[in-house]
Every structure is written in structure tokens, then in C-alpha cells.
Amino acid sequence: MAVTGDVEVFPTVDKCSSEGRETHTVVADLDGTLLRGRSSFPYFALIAFEGGGVLRLLFLLLASPIIGLLYYLVSESAGIQLLIFASIAGMRVANIESVAQAVLPKFYASDLHPESWRVFSACRRRCMLTANPRIMVEPFLKDYLGVDAVIGTEIQTYRGHATGLVRRPGVLVGAEKATALQRVFGEESPEIGLGDRKTDYPFMKLCQEGYVVPSSPQVEAVRREQLPKPIVFHDGRLVQKPTPVLALLTVLWIPVGFLLACLRIAAGALLPMPLVYYAFWALGVRVIVKGTPPPPADKSSSRSGVLFACSHRTLLDPIFLSTALGRPIAAVTYSVSRLSEILSPIRTVPLTRDRARDAAMIKSLLQQGDLVICPEGTTCREPFLLRFSALFAELTDEIVPVAMENRMTMFHGTTATGWKGMDPFYFFMNPSPAYQVTFLSKLPRELTCAGAKSSHEVANYIQKLIAATLSYECTTFTRKDKYRALAGNDGTVASKPNKAQYTKLMGC
Known part of the structure; x- marks a missing residue:
């Protein structure tokens, strides 16, 4: 010195x-x-x-x-x-x-x-x-x-x-x-x-x-x-760090953004599904469709409907899938707020977390037509996929994987600790939000449970396929791990992994 x-x-x-x-x-x-x-x-x-x-x-x-x-x-x-x-x-x-x-x-x-x-x-x-x-x-x-x-x-x-x-x-x-x-x-x-x-x-x-x-x-x-420990799970509404200028712009935008979100939500809820794609485009919401979506299920046929297995980015995944298809597709979900259920333009059915009851319900819904499910069970903001539930793989061999990806520049459209009913509003409050829906090829019969594959093998294969499409990594972290981590529970490996544990956990 x-x-x-x-x-x-x-x-x-x-x-x-x-x-x-x-x-x-x-x-x-x-x-x-x-x-x-x-x-x-x-x-x-x-x-x-x-x-x-x-x-x-x-x-x-x-x-x-x-x-x-x-x-x-x-x-x-x-x-x-x-x-x-x-x-x-x-x-x-x-x-x-x-x-x-x-x-x-x-x-x-x-x-x-x-x-x-x-x-x-x-x-x-x-x-x-x-x-x-x-x-x-x-x-x-x-x-x-x-x-x-x-x-x-x-x-x-x-x-x-x-x-x-x-x-x-x-x-x-x-x-x-x-x-x-x-x-x-x-x-x-x-x-x-x-x-x-x-x-x-x-x-x-x-x-x-x-x-x-x-x-x-x-x-x-x-x-x-x-970093000694990677940040896999995080919460909060703001996408960018609020410098004084960005904080001021955020405060000024929120009243305008909320009115715009109400208009966008009303368009999605009230217009016929074939018109929603064009209404969203006119209101600044970009829906990008890739791949070849399957045709509607033939209700006169004895075959069950198609089960769309999607990566989970926000509560709006099933709605944007329906928008991309041009027809409403029923969705099963672990939880949905009363407000989201009222505003949803598609049918949503909550899962009970009772495996036998949920399996019977999903089979019944597939007999009525196509169905969408997000096997991760919850969202992750980082470029990772959480562990897929294998339940859906046991119920049908008509499975189409779908890679969902979105873009938000101001607000995150999902939260773990906030009021879930506001998630759609925050997504649509972004100046120009976007969703990319990529339809992958339907699984061949030999790669389903009907082809002697176990349900876990099917789920892992779909998870790897979607992760590769999105250039994401897939993990063995579960829905419970996410909430434990965000709550600061250090008693679980998933909430506080060291470098060696994290390396071991990554991958399907």
C-alpha cells in the first residue's frame, strides 16, 4: 500500500x-x-x-x-x-x-x-x-x-x-x-x-x-x-434488473399494459378459436408454429384422441397449443386458480394426485377427443426441463410431443409465491410477448408402452426429445424440489446441490 x-x-x-x-x-x-x-x-x-x-x-x-x-x-x-x-x-x-x-x-x-x-x-x-x-x-x-x-x-x-x-x-x-x-x-x-x-x-x-x-x-x-451452485429455480415478476430508468418505465407501463392484457385475454376468451391466432397477431402477441400438427381426432373412430405432451412454460401453454391448432383442446393440470378457470377459452380439468383416479379420468377424456398435458408438473424459467411424470405414457400410444417456448421482455408470466390468477395478466402485459409451438412427430408404436416400453422409458425419451429441440438440459428435479428450493429448504439435495451433486443430477 x-x-x-x-x-x-x-x-x-x-x-x-x-x-x-x-x-x-x-x-x-x-x-x-x-x-x-x-x-x-x-x-x-x-x-x-x-x-x-x-x-x-x-x-x-x-x-x-x-x-x-x-x-x-x-x-x-x-x-x-x-x-x-x-x-x-x-x-x-x-x-x-x-x-x-x-x-x-x-x-x-x-x-x-x-x-x-x-x-x-x-x-x-x-x-x-x-x-x-x-x-x-x-x-x-x-x-x-x-x-x-x-x-x-x-x-x-x-x-x-x-x-x-x-x-x-x-x-x-x-x-x-x-x-x-x-x-x-x-x-x-x-x-x-x-x-x-x-x-x-x-x-x-x-x-x-x-x-x-x-x-x-x-x-x-x-x-x-x-458459480459454486447454479441457480435453477427463481421467482419474481420482473424479467430485467430494474435500473432507475427501467423502474420508471415499468411503473408508467403497468396501467397501459393491464388494459392491453385485458383486451388480449378477452380476445382469446370470446372469439372462436380459429380466429384467436389472427386476433393475437393484431394485438401484438406472436404465435409461431413449427412442425406439422396432427389432424383432429375422429370421434366416430374407436381410437382414442391424441395426447399432446408439452414442456411447461406458463399456465397459458394449453391455450397457445389450441391457438396453434385452431381448435380448443382440453387440458389437465395440477392446479389452476378460479380466475384462470373462468377466463380460460378451453376446458381445464384438475388432477387429484390420486394415480388411479387421474388415470381413469385421463382415459375418459381421451375417449372424448384430443387432450394436452404438461408432464413436468410445474414451470422452470431456466433452460432446463424438470422430470416428466410417467403417468400419461401408460394411458395411450397416441402421443405427440410438443416443445413450448415463450419470450417475455418485461414481466414473467408465471410465479411460485404470488397469486397464480395474475399469471396470464402478467404474460399479456408484456409489450410484445411471443409463443413458439413446435409439433414433433408422433411417437411410433414401438416407442410407446404398447410396444413393450416402460412408462418411465417413454417419459424419459419424450423429455430428451423436447430438450434437444429447445437446446435445453433435462434434470431429475421435480415439482416438489422447485417449491422446496424457493422456500429455502436446505434439507433437500435439489434445493442446495453442490457441484458434484448437480453434475450427477443433470440429465435424464
Whole structure:
């Protein structure tokens, strides 16, 4: 460390060797250091929107000019204090924890600084020292990056709600970071300290080596495969990280988007199915059809209807399949909200999760005509397919695999923790959503149960076929694994796999 006057000048992080650090301890700041972006606003905006709704996000946006003035003209601590207050005051602590567990990790993981991560990941003991609320960052840091200790700002709570104030000693910036570090490490001096601004210098001076991370948001983020644990499941409505501009556009678009969604849903529910394709196209919804769809089932024939086995992207999969076919196809589903059932232009039949009853019901429906089922049982936003249920394969040899893929630029059309009845609205609130429906060839008889294949062999074959078509990977993760993971249940392999377990789990 060089000294010029009263200002310490630390070398940049690219000068730090990551060799021989297996026994060392590293202490790092978060925003601008371990993350490329120096602003924590997008993550507070996610907490505000996902945990409190659009009005909370609007309140945060209105407070942003004051937050900026306090941050730059008064003190960093005062600006962060108001940012915390505007984002979470009055919010249920359980909602903050849910967003921190199921929503934020996806966005944090896409913003890791490669040079900081190179050094950080090389050390045996990893400590994070941040001005952000600990409750907000700890799930990602501990569950996905293997951080041993998270020292952050502690928020005040009252009867299960956040007050928006912080506990003593206040927001961890400047000298408070150094004090907090001494409280945890005592006389021990960590080997490496990483920071990105002058207010990080006090804690960096307590480390044996200190390195500054230059501001370089254009640098390419750490790739998915370099993370200790991949993020397979995540939740939340927003597709993109809400920078101030995007957050403002989101707030302004929602009233317009909701009216547009109502119009699109009305067109799909009220118009004859042969016209829905053209109505969607006129309203900005793109339906792309690939492959050759089979003809309608002949009701006079003794043969059962065709069973369409689809990958599962949103609750709207059966509707867009029907749109692509130009005729309504009945669908069986594990769960559907009352609102979705009312608005649906096709017949939906809920499964009971009783294998014998469900099998009898599906056979009966196939005798009446074609049927669509999503054997994954739930949705996954990453390019993965979950394990297919083998139940459908036992019931018919008339199976047509269908690869479903969609495009959403603003809102996700599916959620695990939110109100499922709003899923169709959020999908149709996107400015120009799209669905691609790819019909694959009907399974030859020798590859079905009628050809002496087991139901699991049939299900696995279809899963691999669809995954190859979409360039996805197929996994053995199940519907239950998804909800356990999003709930932060670390007692299951699927919710917290290490690298070796994940490698073993991937593939059918």
C-alpha cells in the first residue's frame, strides 16, 4: 500500500494473485466490489416491487432524488438510510426474506465481477462486509457463493414488520465497517480486503493486503458454470434488473399494459378459436408454429384422441397449443386458480394426485377427443426441463410431443409465491410477448408402452426429445424440489446441490 498525503492508495484487484490462497481469509464489500454495479438501487427496487407492489416501487422512485442528494451532498449513510426506509418501511419481514431467497439471487449472480470473484473464490474463509441490510443479501451470499460470514446493516422490526429504521450502530459505511470487522475478527487480521471506494479504506487498512476494484460495469460478468451452485429455480415478476430508468418505465407501463392484457385475454376468451391466432397477431402477441400438427381426432373412430405432451412454460401453454391448432383442446393440470378457470377459452380439468383416479379420468377424456398435458408438473424459467411424470405414457400410444417456448421482455408470466390468477395478466402485459409451438412427430408404436416400453422409458425419451429441440438440459428435479428450493429448504439435495451433486443430477 502506497501513501500519498493523507490518502491511502491501494493497488487494483488485478494485481492480486489468487495462487496459494487456500488458507487465507478475504473480506469484501458488495456493490462495486464483488458486484460490477456500484448502485444497489436495482436490488432495493426488486424488494420494493416484489415485496410491496407497484405503489411501493413508485414511492421509491419519488424518493430517489432526495436519496441522491443526501448520498452525495450530506453523507453516504444518510442516503442509504432513506433508501432502506423507502423500500421496506411497513413491509412484512417474511416478504423481504422471500424476495431475498427466491428473487434476488438470479440478479446478483448475473452481476458478479470476474476479477473480484477470482480472488474471493480462491480463499478458504470468505466474509462479506456491506452497507446493505443483511436480511437482503445473506441468502444469496451464503447459499450460492459459500460465504462464511455476512456483516451488514441490521434493520429494526416490530411485530413481524420492518420499521424502515436500522439498528445501532447504524448503516455500515466508512469507520463503522472497520469497527464491525474488528468486532468479528478481534485481533486477527484477515489476509485480503477488497473495496471500491474511499469509504472502504478504513476496513481495508485492517487487512494485511488491500486491493481496490476499479469501476468497470462493462466487464463481462462471471459465467453461470463458474458459480459454486447454479441457480435453477427463481421467482419474481420482473424479467430485467430494474435500473432507475427501467423502474420508471415499468411503473408508467403497468396501467397501459393491464388494459392491453385485458383486451388480449378477452380476445382469446370470446372469439372462436380459429380466429384467436389472427386476433393475437393484431394485438401484438406472436404465435409461431413449427412442425406439422396432427389432424383432429375422429370421434366416430374407436381410437382414442391424441395426447399432446408439452414442456411447461406458463399456465397459458394449453391455450397457445389450441391457438396453434385452431381448435380448443382440453387440458389437465395440477392446479389452476378460479380466475384462470373462468377466463380460460378451453376446458381445464384438475388432477387429484390420486394415480388411479387421474388415470381413469385421463382415459375418459381421451375417449372424448384430443387432450394436452404438461408432464413436468410445474414451470422452470431456466433452460432446463424438470422430470416428466410417467403417468400419461401408460394411458395411450397416441402421443405427440410438443416443445413450448415463450419470450417475455418485461414481466414473467408465471410465479411460485404470488397469486397464480395474475399469471396470464402478467404474460399479456408484456409489450410484445411471443409463443413458439413446435409439433414433433408422433411417437411410433414401438416407442410407446404398447410396444413393450416402460412408462418411465417413454417419459424419459419424450423429455430428451423436447430438450434437444429447445437446446435445453433435462434434470431429475421435480415439482416438489422447485417449491422446496424457493422456500429455502436446505434439507433437500435439489434445493442446495453442490457441484458434484448437480453434475450427477443433470440429465435424464
